[in-house]
Amino acid sequence: MAPLIYAHRGASAHCPENTMEAFRLARKQRADGIELDVQLTRDGEPVVIHDHTLNRTTDGSGPVSEYTCRELQRFSAGAWFHPLFQQARIPTLEEVCAYLAPTSMRLIVELKNFFLPQADLEEKVVELLRAYGLSERTIISSFNFDSLLRIKELDDRLATALLYVGNLQDPWEIASRYQAQELHAPREAVTSSLIKKAHRRGFPVVAWTVNAAPHLREVFAMKVDGVITNYPLRARKIREKKRKG
Ligand code: G3P
Ligand code: CA
Numbered sequence: 001m002a003p004l005i006y007a008h009r010g011a012s013a014h015c016p017e018n019t020m021e022a023f024r025l026a027r028k029q030r031a032d033g034i035e036l037d038v039q040l041t042r043d044g045e046p047v048v049i050h051d052h053t054l055n056r057t058t059d060g061s062g063p064v065s066e067y068t069c070r071e072l073q074r075f076s077a078g079a080w081f082h083p084l085f086q087q088a089r090i091p092t093l094e095e096v097c098a099y100l101a102p103t104s105m106r107l108i109v110e111l112k113n114f115f116l117p118q119a120d121l122e123e124k125v126v127e128l129l130r131a132y133g134l135s136e137r138t139i140i141s142s143f144n145f146d147s148l149l150r151i152k153e154l155d156d157r158l159a160t161a162l163l164y165v166g167n168l169q170d171p172w173e174i175a176s177r178y179q180a181q182e183l184h185a186p187r188e189a190v191t192s193s194l195i196k197k198a199h200r201r202g203f204p205v206v207a208w209t210v211n212a213a214p215h216l217r218e219v220f221a222m223k224v225d226g227v228i229t230n231y232p233l234r235a236r237k238i239r240e241k242k243r244k245g
Helices: 020-028 093-100 121-131 145-154 171-177 192-200 213-221 232-244
Strands: 004-008 033-040 046-048 106-111 138-142 159-163 182-186 205-208 226-229
Touching: 004 020, 004 106, 004 205, 004 232, 020 033, 020 093, 033 093, 033 121, 046 093, 046 121, 093 106, 093 121, 106 121, 121 145, 138 145, 138 182, 145 159, 159 171, 171 182, 171 192, 192 205, 213 226, 213 232, 226 232
Parallel strands: 004 033, 004 226, 033 106, 106 138, 138 159, 159 182, 182 205, 205 226
Antiparallel strands: 033 046
């Protein structure tokens, strides 16, 4: 099967990351799916933003967890990127689910709960995915492996991915221990040997974050199962060229 192309935080090379604008562009560029980051607001709403503070990607400041969902809507999540995106807002996960539901796009939800605990984030995410009929085409990833186990307790049909950094020797062993179905490996750690060994043990490998054309070509040649990239259109063109031989 051809490698899947996931738009990292949406088509984030050309739109502000983790905004509806970036997700719409990813769809327009015919990415197979999107990757996004989720954490909770003060009033417990799952929202889509990478950092634990507003400082880098909005015109607000301070911790995400100190604002209600409604208060967060005051801030632009796009002005930092380009004045044309002044209107972009921090989306709720529900808004993204509603957008994806009528499409066939896949979804990777990264739970941002490694550095900061997020009470009941797993329950809320599982519930939203069910409500919008997205459970079958979603993979939940996290650097917090206990959180992956919690997802399985809530719904063992949901696929999870061991998201890791560095050169783990036997990532499949950790994945098995935490009942994860996929390995989301840093690009630098992806080799033909890692992929072969993972496949032998039944684990697909998705590489993150693969942006440069030579890197995309390299991991496609290694028969990676998917890439998470800021450049879905570039990745698709390279994949098509490879398919045509
Ligand atoms: O999905 C992998 C990647 O998104 C993890 O890193 O920092 O971009 O969330 P980060
Ligand atoms: Ca992420």
